[in-house]
Amino acid sequence: MIETNVLYMAGTLMRGQNYETRDTKERILEAAGEVFVAHGFQSATVREICRKAGVNVAAINYHFRDKEGLYLATLRYCREISFKKYPVYPDVKESEPPEERLRSFINSFVFRVLEEGKASRFAKLVAKEYVQPTNALDILVKETMRPAFTRLFAIVRQLAGKGADDETVRYCCMSIIGQFLFFLYARPVMKRLFKKASFREEEIAAIAEHITLFSLSAIRGLKG
Amino acid sequence: MIETNVLYMAGTLMRGQNYETRDTKERILEAAGEVFVAHGFQSATVREICRKAGVNVAAINYHFRDKEGLYLATLRYCREISFKKYPVYPDVKESEPPEERLRSFINSFVFRVLEEGKASRFAKLVAKEYVQPTNALDILVKETMRPAFTRLFAIVRQLAGKGADDETVRYCCMSIIGQFLFFLYARPVMKRLFKKASFREEEIAAIAEHITLFSLSAIRGLKG
């Protein structure tokens, strides 16, 4: 009791009320990111999150209404971190050839999935959402997946040419996204299959380049 | 009390002990398949499984030791159903050209994932195992995934030719598996993105053919 009060006072005295609040919320969101990634929404417990964050369990209800409110806030928090570090088109203009735009699209995506750090948390949460959807999936589809798919579709449409029908283009988009999904999902399996689960930056770049070349080659071949 | 006793007696008197036992175990495994697919290992409850199966909760401990034992038995039970209906190579011999063997491999795999019925339960359980591994994953990798990967690797190795190094071949295998994964995982998202989540048999076959052509085209392109 004494110890926690001392810490609390130290925080408040130094930084004032608002900072303390933001600090608490952010500590909770950080801890929630870890725990939701580790266990998924259902199996994660607010108690573990609060223990990791060093706050009382009542803080969840106070700051985020309930467990579901915390989960949604965590998703948005993690997405912001991930997309800030790996933007959609870091340095490629809309006017550049579709090959380069595809390369850039894939590169950002793969790094968002495979990097070792907080920026890959969002991808891991999305992975769980795919397999075990919650109420948050509707929001995710609307805010994140549909825009991404639309962008990819435009690129592939340009690559495939006017000869290809929409269904073929859509299938090709799925084939490309599928290759991301492999690395998004298969890590626990890869760890057991190849005794390897983490990647250095050059390896991630090499994987992105493989997916790019594989996909470009496939689309080119389907065309002719 | 009276009602359940009547039912119980009716079952035993008509079919005898062994049949009754097998029937109970199978009813539990069927119900467990449904519930584990719906909620995953952690969030599934033995109570719901027993309710669906129409048996007492103690039956789990009696027949399967504990929840984990039931889960493992369910995985094996569902795998048997899935692989019996869609065998590894239904009608393609080892001596046929690698293109045909790849087509057959992909076809079986896609049907195991996309069919509407009990045979796709195993794929759905495996999907959950990817994202939220349990102790069963080691067994799954050993008994199911590693053999499948080895078969696929041999096919792609033959397709890519001697010029390609092992790493490239491995990446290509991942690209192919990734395309399966899309359909394995993305159904809840597809349902929201395209307003569609189920496939007729011709559509599944068309998807398998797309993945085959896409992959063959890609590998051919990488070669030259």
Add this chain to the structure above:
DNA sequence: AATTGTATTAAACGAATGATTGAAACAAAT
């Protein structure tokens, strides 16, 4: 007819869960 082993039952166990409460501590405003 008595015994044995198997299968099922209702009931209860302790542990853990999400959520809530009223009191207390604090900074800021008056």
Add this chain to the structure above:
DNA sequence: ATTTGTTTCAATCATTCGTTTAATACAATT
């Protein structure tokens, strides 16, 4: 100095979980 509004605290609520128990019912065996 007092009041106000915000934030955290310990404690507790009612549920629900997986598992266990002792008793019973039954078929098969002796």
